[in-house]
């Protein structure tokens with residue numbers, strides 16, 4: 001038992017931070033959404049300003065809040081420590097609680113459900129996703145934009161592969177892999193490469209049984225459901241954390257959820273499992289770079305004579321770990337990495353898939369897409385799955401996780 | 414724990430200057446900052462010295478007198494020559510940066526007199542090319558063009574004030590609004606000005622309203638991606654001198670400075686982490702080996718050979734004065750000097766009066782290293798730059814950006830010199 005049991009201390013602190021706002025407008029200049037559409041008034045108005053008028057059980061004064069993508073950039077740049085994005089995400093949930101959540105958002109918010117339904121019938125499901133008429137119908141009935149970059153089902157799951165995979169005999173330190181839904185249903189190969197890369201570097205990789213982290217539910221305003229998922233996931237991962245086993249993750253948004261968003265936004269600091277887990281979760285690149293700094297990473301990378309762009313997704317930037325992927329890619333001989341300057345690809349999880357937001361998301365990503373197009377790379381490297389799908393959709397350039405490049409350079413492909 | 418050659422704390426003008434200067438010399442640089450600095454708020458001009466205490470016409474000369482009279486002033490640590498070197502470097506970086514051929518005009522020899530948004534003459538030494546045409550020392554009438562939708566800028570007010578000061582000025586307002594917008598700030602207009610169609614529309618609406626002899630002033634919103642293009646196109650299209658007047662925040666010229674330096678840093682391989690609050694240091698004797706940082710809910714450590722502290726003083730959270738009257742340097746817990754005794758006067762009623770609190774800050778030795786109350790050096794490998802330094806009154810002296818630029822530059826030069834010396838010594842020892 002802790003002193004703050006039953007009371008959302010962090011949430012109170014998040015909200016109280018609005019009093020630190022000096023109206024400097026810095027967040028406004030960085031918000032990727034309000035910079036491309038007049039439909040959203042920007043972080044300062046929607047956040048610290050409107051929050052003063054939000055009273056429990058009262059409708060929020062500002063329906064435009066729904067247009068905040070939750071990218072979190074405003075919180076990063078604010079010089080006064082105002083938790084703008086967190087305030088907005090909470091207020092958005094309140095708004096949805098009063099207005100109701102659309103069926104579409106309920107579906108998009110449950111990738112595991114879609115994954116379970118789609119995987120066994122992958123060819124049909126994928127055909128449907130590629131079929132323009134069906135997509136137009138889905139846009140009409142559900143509000144999922146017919147051109148939105150929906151992922152394709154792999155037709156197999158990473159969990160299944162992991163159960164059958166036998167680890168090399170001489171493995172050393174244990175590490176648990178939190179792969180997330182994207183890897184499980186859509187990109188199992190990424191999971192396989194991650195395990196391969198970690199084993200190549202002498203780690204004993206364990207893949208706990210796991211479900212969704214609840215992030216899509218959170219960003220679609222379904223907080224209670226999201227908390228359920230976080231509780232269950234934290235319970236699965238906590239035994240590892242308690243034994244001192246680090247948990248690495250390939251999805252930057254899902255790992256951010258466990259590191260802090262579930263604590264700050266969902267107010268779950270009374271979950272003892274989550275407390276221990278949140279301290280043990282690492283982004284895979286963050287982890288590999290730390291290994292490199294401890295001299296534990298194999299450095300005999302093979303030359304890769306190719307050009308890649310690197311885009312650090314906004315959720316990755318929310319980790320506050322810099323851009324470890326850049327330092328890792330720099331270890332590969334002959335690889336030319338061009339770091340892009342744009343801050344957001346626009347898709348922000350499920351935001352850019354929605355009919356009314358697709359165009360906004362594409363406009364947000366314009367700068368990034370132009371940079372990638374100008375670089376004409378062999379691959380576009382990016383840590384987050386939804387951003388990769390958005391980049392591929394908009395540029396036609398194959399988008400991969402940094403692990404894919406490191407895996408090949410390690411001679412494992 | 415990661416290790417860098419230099420960790421710079423703060424991403425304002427001082428921090429970015431130090432970081433770029435170091436990174437372009439090959440140092441591995443990491444910038445940690447709680448948030449974006451004051452670049453987005455200030456005018457984007459490098460005000461070297463505006464008042465001392467009378468209005469300064471020739472800053473380089475006045476600097477000499479200032480540092481003789483006030484040896485505790487941070488300018489005494491860089492000298493007029495140091496300021497000039499930093500200014501030259503800055504001008505070259507902007508001119509070669511991502512916004513090129515956008516460039517700066519002026520220098521430390523003489524101040525221009527530029528109109529503010531409320532029509533007051535303001536001395537400034539180094540200014541964006543887009544502002545230089547506003548020099549009030551030139552006797553040419555001014556037509557100030559505004560936009561009704563830009564509610565932070567009022568041409569009639571500025572013109573009226575200028576007229577009272579003997580400048581021939583008048584204001585006009587356009588009803589043009591960037592497409593689809595109702596409420597627009599300076600950045601919204603700047604984005605619109607990046608588009609040739611909007612420039613053409615402005616030209617068309619303004620051209621007939623201008624007198625033959627008048628120069629044309631605009632709020633400082635003439636483009637954020639292509640300011641040089643927007644400005645030159647207006648000058649050619651209107652056939653006269655066109656210049657920008659700084660607005661309330663967000664400051665578009667300030668954003669251009671940030672963009673130029675930030676991008677230059679990135680290209681030189683420097684790294685930036687935002688929302689990272691430095692909360693303390695680990696040290697062995699007088700040597701700091703690592704910084705403690707709060708990111709999100711985590712405490713982390715980052716190792717460094719050198720630390721440049723550029724945390725912006727009271728205005729940006731580098732120094733805090735709490736409700737118990739205790740002043741605190743927030744990143745390393747360094748001593749803060751010049752804080753008035755509890756109960757003593759901190760501020761005076763007039764804005765430009767000598768505020769006792771204004772000179773509070775971190776005292777340093779001649780090498781920008783922090784010292785305690787007795788003048789003893791605290792750390793060998795920590796250098797302080799910018800508004801956190803004690804002894805200046807940037808608001809009254811109009812020297813904020815000049816100080817941050819020149820001390821940031823100086824800090825980098827000192828680190829580079831010390832590293833070269835250490836490298837040479839190691840080389841000798843090794844041979």
Ligand SMILES: Cc1cc2nc3c(=O)[nH]c(=O)nc-3n(C[C@H](O)[C@H](O)[C@H](O)COP(=O)(O)OP(=O)(O)OC[C@H]3O[C@@H](n4cnc5c(N)ncnc54)[C@H](O)[C@@H]3O)c2cc1C
Nearest residue numbers: 423424425426427447448450451691725729799800813814
């Ligand atoms: C509205 C406004 C208008 C101005 N106009 C002018 C003008 O016309 N002319 C002029 O010369 N000057 C002007 N100034 C002053 C001038 O801009 C500043 O003095 C100067 O820019 C300060 O630069 P700096 O780099 O020293 O600090 P800042 O730009 O303030 O940067 C400080 C940095 O340190 C970070 N930081 C602070 N504490 C911590 C910590 N503990 N851990 C991590 N990071 C930390 C901050 O987040 C920030 O990134 C103006 C200032 C303002 C606010």
Ligand code: SF4
Nearest residue numbers: 021022024025027078
């Ligand atoms: S950046 Fe922070 S302090 Fe500035 S307006 Fe936004 S919330 Fe307020």
Ligand code: SF4
Nearest residue numbers: 031068069071072074
């Ligand atoms: S979270 Fe992103 S979209 Fe939402 S207000 Fe902040 S910067 Fe804008």
